Amino acid sequence: GAVVSQHPSRVICKSGTSVKIECRSLDFQATTMFWYRQFPKQSLMLMATSNEGSKATYEQGVEKDKFLINHASLTLSTLTVTSAHPEDSSFYICSAPRPGGIQTGELFFGEGSRLTVL
Amino acid sequence: AQKITQTQPGMFVQEKEAVTLDCTYDTSDQSYGLFWYKQPSSGEMIFLIYQGSYDEQNATEGRYSLNFQKARKSANLVISASQLGDSAMYFCAMREGLAAGNKLTFGGGTRVLVKP
Numbered sequence: 001g002a003v004v005s006q007h008p009s010r011v012i013c014k015s016g017t018s019v020k021i022e023c024r025s026l027d028f029q030a031t032t033m034f035w036y037r038q039f040p041k042q043s044l045m046l047m048a049t050s051n052e053g054s055k056a057t058y059e060q061g062v063e064k065d066k067f068l069i070n071h072a073s074l075t076l077s078t079l080t081v082t083s084a085h086p087e088d089s090s091f092y093i094c095s096a097p098r099p100g101g102i103q104t105g106e107l108f109f110g111e112g113s114r115l116t117v118l
Numbered sequence: 119a120q121k122i123t124q125t126q127p128g129m130f131v132q133e134k135e136a137v138t139l140d141c142t143y144d145t146s147d148q149s150y151g152l153f154w155y156k157q158p159s160s161g162e163m164i165f166l167i168y169q170g171s172y173d174e175q176n177a178t179e180g181r182y183s184l185n186f187q188k189a190r191k192s193a194n195l196v197i198s199a200s201q202l203g204d205s206a207m208y209f210c211a212m213r214e215g216l217a218a219g220n221k222l223t224f225g226g227g228t229r230v231l232v233k234p
Contacts, residue, residue, distance in 0.1 A: 109163035
């Protein structure tokens with residue numbers, strides 16, 4: 001079963017509204033979570049690193065005021081797309097490192113959230 | 119500069135045959151990890167195989183094997199005995215450093231279509 005759960009899987013919203021996407025680690029604690037964005041037929045681009053108890057670290061070119069990240073607890077990180085516009089339409093995927101995974105550092109990925117802004 | 123390069127945007131492979139997906143990487147770190155993930159049309163990311171920079175043996179996981187050539191900075195994925203369910207996007211990724219909390223950087227992906 002899924003070890004990282006993402007919700008909602010699909011969301012359609014009107015331009016100008018804000019959308020919140022949740023990422024939960026199931027049965028393990030994640031002090032770090034990663035948020036990726038994927039455009040159709042393209043690769044995953046890291047948007048930001050979510051850190052429990054501190055501010056998120058954003059990648060160059062990602063607007064922190066546009067994409068608000070809050071790592072509220074050791075099992076929950078949220079991404080809020082504020083004042084969404086059609087160009088924000090994309091597939092957003094969160095991930096968390098596998099516990100004790102220095103051997104592999106494998107990431108568990110959520111199921112992804114497909115955002116469509118009308 | 120691209121850190122992970124996958125030069126094959128798409129490939130056809132006959133069912134039951136083997137296929138090699140290319141991946142080259144660029145890093146100045148001595149410690150790093152290389153990953154392959156599969157992404158079916160559903161969008162989920164499925165971990166396939168991992169190779170650490172200090173691993174001397176090529177990683178293998180069932181029908182997946184990683185051809186790690188450190189000097190050439192390549193980490194090609196070999197899928198043996200292809201199945202129809204192998205049709206998907208495949209991403210090579212690198213983590214610089216060994217800490218599990220370090221981020222992954224992904225290549226552009228290769229779309230594989232297995233023909234019956």
